Amino acid sequence: ANEMNCNISLDKSYQTIISILYVPIFLCGITFNVLALWVFCFKLKKWTETTIYMTNLAISDFTVIFVLPFKVYSYQSPWKLGTHLCSFLVAVHYLNTYVSIYTVTVIAVDRYIALKYPFKAKVIRSPLKAMMVCIMIWIFIGSLGSCVFFFTIRKLGNATEQHCFQKSSSEPWSLTLLFTLEILGFLIPLVILIFCSAEIIYILKKKKISQFRQEKNIQQVSSIIATNIIVFIICFLPLHVGFLVRNVIESTSGSCTVLLNAVKAIHFSSCVANTNCCFDAICYYFVAQEFWEATPLLSRQQNDSGLNTQNSLKLGVV
Numbered sequence: 652a653n654e655m656n657c658n659i660s661l662d663k664s665y666q667t668i669i670s671i672l673y674v675p676i677f678l679c680g681i682t683f684n685v686l687a688l689w690v691f692c693f694k695l696k697k698w699t700e701t702t703i704y705m706t707n708l709a710i711s712d713f714t715v716i717f718v719l720p721f722k723v724y725s726y727q728s729p730w731k732l733g734t735h736l737c738s739f740l741v742a743v744h745y746l747n748t749y750v751s752i753y754t755v756t757v758i759a760v761d762r763y764i765a766l767k768y769p770f771k772a773k774v775i776r777s778p779l780k781a782m783m784v785c786i787m788i789w790i791f792i793g794s795l796g797s798c799v800f801f802f803t804i805r806k807l808g809n810a811t812e813q814h815c816f817q818k819s820s821s822e823p824w825s826l827t828l829l830f831t832l833e834i835l836g837f838l839i840p841l842v843i844l845i846f847c848s849a850e851i852i853y854i855l856k857k858k859k860i861s862q863f864r865q866e867k868n869i870q871q872v873s874s875i876i877a878t879n880i881i882v883f884i885i886c887f888l889p890l891h892v893g894f895l896v897r898n899v900i901e902s903t904s905g906s907c908t909v910l911l912n913a914v915k916a917i918h919f920s921s922c923v924a925n926t927n928c929c930f931d932a933i934c935y936y937f938v939a940q941e942f943w944e945a946t947p948l949l950s951r952q953q954n955d956s957g958l959n960t961q962n963s964l965k966l967g968v969v
Contacts, residue, residue, distance in 0.1 A: 657821045657907040666726040680716035683932030700781040704758045707785040711750040712928035718744045730815040737815035756840040763847035823901035837891045886927035893917040
């Protein structure tokens with residue numbers, strides 16, 4: 652099918668459904684991330700590697716959530732806020748999404764090093780180095796953005812008088828952009844995350860660690876780690892598969908009907924991906940030991956539950 656004959660604009664009913672799905676995501680994400688930033692920035696007595704990484708994650712997630720009302724607006728009415736603002740919002744949304752992905756990956760690496768090499772970790776890890784790593788993440792993702800995203804932003808956002816956050820043309824993305832999104836943006840972080848998490852679970856089950864004398868505690872931490880991996884895959888895998896499938900259809904001049912279905916799947920997958928901002932916020936309660944110490948009410952609930960969460964946190968569950 653010729654791309655000029657393909658009408659791949661989303662119908663109004665589908666856009667309304669997506670808009671409705673974004674409402675609880677926004678409310679949940681904004682609440683949890685604002686709470687986390689408030690605790691990290693104003694309630695902590697001491698900054699550690701974990702809290703620095705988690706603050707960086709909260710900032711990137713909060714920024715993604717902040718853009719969501721503009722996405723809902725773009726679904727509900729013709730875009731009248733200008734092409735420059737559209738391009739800026741699309742760039743901010745994508746860049747912060749990948750900052751979030753890389754921060755989660757770095758947290759997993761940091762926890763792996765702390766557990767696998769406890770003595771070397773005292774030299775390798777420090778709050779200052781954690782801060783430098785966060786800065787490097789922003790520079791790295793920002794560089795990719797300036798080199799790739801901003802040169803192809805119209806293909807991502809298609810900032811016309813009618814649309815934003817919707818790629819309504821059938822022209823395939825450049826291989827450079829596709830490689831950046833699929834390999835650098837998702838696949839490499841996923842492999843690292845799976846490796847570090849699997850290693851942590853293996854180490855916990857193989858070695859007799861004093862904090863984990865009970866099999867129940869080991870199983871609990873392993874379940875948390877496995878759950879985080881599953882959530883990460885559910886949130887981001889469908890979106891990146893959708894990008895790849897759509898590009899293949901466009902490159903091979905596939906059926907317009909198939910292309911439209913792929914477009915719908917991508918918009919739904921993008922909605923699912925944004926739920927990760929809520930799940931990241933929930934992970935604050937399990938990862939950051941300092942978060943519990945700074946919140947007396949939660950600490951009392953934790954102690955009353957008898958779940959031994961502090962022991963889990965000392966091992967840096969991700």
